[in-house]
Each structure stands twice: as C-alpha cells, then as structure tokens.
Amino acid sequence: MRILVTGAKGFVGRNLCAQLKNIRDGKARWYEGVAVEEVYEYDMDNSPEELEAWCRDADFVFNLAGVNRPKDPAEFMAGNFGFASTLLETLKRHGNRCPVMVSSSIQAALDNPYGESKRAGEELMFEYGRETGARVLVYRFPNVFGKWCRPNYNSAVATFCNNIANGLPITVNDPNAVLNLVYIDDVVDELVGALAEKEHRTGDYCMVPVFHTVVLGDIVNLLYSFREMRDNLQVPDLGDAFTRKLYSTYLSYLPAEGFKYPLKMNVDGRGSFTEIIRTPDRGQVSVNVSRPGITKGEHWHHTKNEKFLVVKGHGLIRMRKVGTEEVVEFEVSGERLEVVEMIPGYTHSIVNLSETEELVTFMWANEAFDPGRPDTYFERV
16 A cells, blocks of 8 residues: 655654554554555655655545644645645546545634634545545544654643753643643554544544543643652553653653663662662562672561562572571572562572672562661571
C-alpha cells in the first residue's frame, strides 16, 4: 500500500509517518491486515509536481495539513479548506478514488474562524465521498498530546511539559478546566487501523476510542511531581494509563543536559550502596558494590523481603533460619544471572569470593527503607 500523508512535518504527521515507516521496514509487525510499500511525505516545502504524482499513485491519503494559528484569521479558510480542495481536485483529476482521511477538530462545532474553516473542510470531504464513491474518514480530534508537539502554540499540555521540564514558569488561567485528551500513540494506532478498514465511527464521524478526561490543575500537579522525582527517587503510578502517557510526554521535553542525574552513593571501606528507585507500593531498587573479599548483610527481617541479582563478579549468598543452625548457600555470578530471594526470618549475607574483582548486585526490596522502623536486625549467619 502506497500512503500519502499531507502535513507530514506536523505533530500528528511526524508520529504517523514514523510508525508507517516502521511498518514498511518490518519493525512494527503487530498491525494485522496492514502492509506499507511506500510513504509519501508532503508538506509546505514540497512541490506541486510531487503532490500531483503522489495523488496519482496513492492507495490511501491522510490529510493532516492545516492551519492552527495564522497571523490573519482569513488564512484559516485558505489553509484548512483551500488545500483540501486542491488535494481532492488532484485526486479526481487522476481518477483516484482511494480512501481519504481528514483531521478535523471538536472546534468545528464552534462559530469562530477556525471552527468554520474546519467545518467547511468536513463538508467538502463528505461531498467528495458522495460524488466519487470514495471512502472518507473525518476525525474530529480533541486535544492531542505526546512527543514532538510544538510548545507555546496550540497545546496547553505541550507548553506545560516544556516549561516545567526546563524550569520555566507557567500560567494556569483556570485550574478547574476539564480537558478531553487523546494520546498521540492512540491516534496513530487508530489511523493505522483505518488502513485495514478498522476505524471506529460514531455517526458520520470517526473517532479515537481511547481518550482521557482530566482536570487541568491535576495535569499541572502531576508534571511538577515528575520534576521532583529525581530528588525523591519516586516513579509515577504507571498503572494509570493517563499518568503513564503524560510521563512519557514530559520526558520528551527535557533538555539534553537533563537526560541524566546523579544519585547519592553511600560509600565506605566495604564498597558502596546506592538507591535508584523508591516507590510507596512497589518497593525499592538499589545497587550494591562489594570490594574483593568483603562480606555484607549479616541481618534479618520480620516482613521485609528482597531479591538479589548479581550482575558482575563471583559471590556467595548464605542464609540461616533464625533460631536454627539450618544454613543454605547459593554461589552466584555475573556469568549466570539468577535471582535469589531473601526470605523473612532468615539472616543473610553476601560474600565477594573474588580477590581482585568487585561484586555488583542489583537489589529489590518490597518496601522502601524507613529509618524510623527499618525492620533490620543484625545477626551473623
């Protein structure tokens, strides 16, 4: 299938083209019934001749071209209606009745220059379908958010993500405002599904079935909490779909120098212990480094439990059930990755058996360390 995408350099266009090329190149193989041979990427810097040739050859057209914030409101009609007219006339000139999708907006229901231009584009598309018999898909998108969306343009989410990630101020006019949002990956999945005639419809319009209704103030609070997580080592509630998507979006606006951040290393003569992640409900992740010949641990817990994974070096984990002489031992190595569970009621230790090499162990504990109630009791194995 040869696919023409207009507005290919815009927010939705960039994401859609990237995934279409992944499908074409065999990197995204989970879309049933979709085969992509070529992706024609049309934008303002392409020539009329290219549009002519691509309208002749295309098997499906995604018309994502449009104007959102022109200097002159009159440009709304030219950009949103005028180009659609040119596109459809070009398809008709070549007798190409392939399916055509157009991105409209929920603002098409409003009486303003932008809404009027979008509404005119919708009616043009419906009339084209009636005239030619071509399958038409008109999507009235709500607010779309995700990576590569231009901040300080027409997306509050993009602006807030960009400014908070870069330490810039934001202005919230109405924190109680309710937004209906769709995530860019859900939009792309819906549009790819349309290639296989699996689009979702409601009446005359197509729609993205996965959407989120969120209060603006809650979005802002989440974004500020993301910024603080590098200091408190927390991670978001990734079980919540909207939080997971917003966090990915937020990360995409970090400056390059913000891609990394330091951790506090607790260093002594035995090596080091460094916390990586702390969560209120999924425990804590740390990395432990033991110098050659060193033994660490020698303690037990009532309830706390841990998973040890040696990723470098050669060591011995020893565990003894408290109140007995029952000792179990596990030889561990970075050459053979195995998880060893630290069982409640067993005092345990980890010994670096090497005389020259450090022992590096990733550790997960079912609860973050609480210095006020550590549930950790010294006792040699």
